[in-house]
């Protein structure tokens with residue numbers, strides 16, 4: 001999928017006069033259900049969220065440990081209704097691009113940004129698997145709550161590292177299994193099998209059916225698995241901000257030593273329609 005400048009500008013959330021409350025309420029309802037809870041001038045978008053006032057309650061747990069984004073560029077992948085995009089803009093990011101694969105969530109984001117008067121955020125339809133089409137790197141990439149919704153999660157991390165991550169990554173995945181992190185050797189002989197049964201060995205749990213009534217839940221790593229996959233995709237863990245949230249820094253590797261070098265063929269902007 002190609003991304004034209006005109007296309008992105010057209011979807012930039014524009015500051016507009018406040019919508020009359022009844023019109024706002026009916027637009028919020030028409031775009032529901034919402035995953036992000038906002039208070040849009042008295043109209044709450046997800047007042048009955050099963051995680052509470054989400055994601056505000058989650059963000060409050062680590063907001064003060066985030067890097068300074070003033071003047072920086074931010075890419076929010078799987079932005080949903082734009083909570084993190086808007087927080088970054090409020091914190092002074094120079095440029096914020098929120099992308100999601102779902103049009104309805106993007107419409108929610110545009111409505112929320114408009115209603116909250118958060119000016120200048122770009123929202124665009126883009127799958128994480130097509131980030132090469134952006135053709136640029138961002139100071140901070142936000143990849144919160146998307147990893148476990150993908151059938152091919154490690155490929156997504158590899159593509160983010162290869163094409164759009166410029167400096168920092170803010171990452172969250174739902175985790176299941178042990179919180180232990182076993183010490184893993186660089187190699188084992190074929191005869192070694194017991195190590196894989198250690199609770200703290202890096203693992204992914206595959207969800208063949210549904211979890212929480214949601215068929216888009218595919219893979220839940222344990223803590224060791226999350227950390228190992230981040231490292232393997234070229235992200236050094238700078239800080240574990242809370243149980244499932246990591247702040248990572250892009251690590252540099254010579255081309256022939258990238259851990260992700262054999263995962264997929266090179267896929268550049270030309271091949272996705274630019």
Ligand SMILES: C[S@@+](CC[C@H](N)C(=O)[O-])C[C@H]1O[C@@H](n2cnc3c(N)ncnc32)[C@H](O)[C@@H]1O
Pocket residue numbers: 035055077078079080081083099100101102105126127128129143144145146149150
């Ligand atoms: C659980 S929500 C997380 C939203 C937000 N990042 C947060 O942490 O609150 C997952 C989001 O990922 C989006 N998503 C799922 N697959 C995607 C893909 N392949 N590319 C981009 N976004 C995707 C969904 O549409 C949804 O908005």
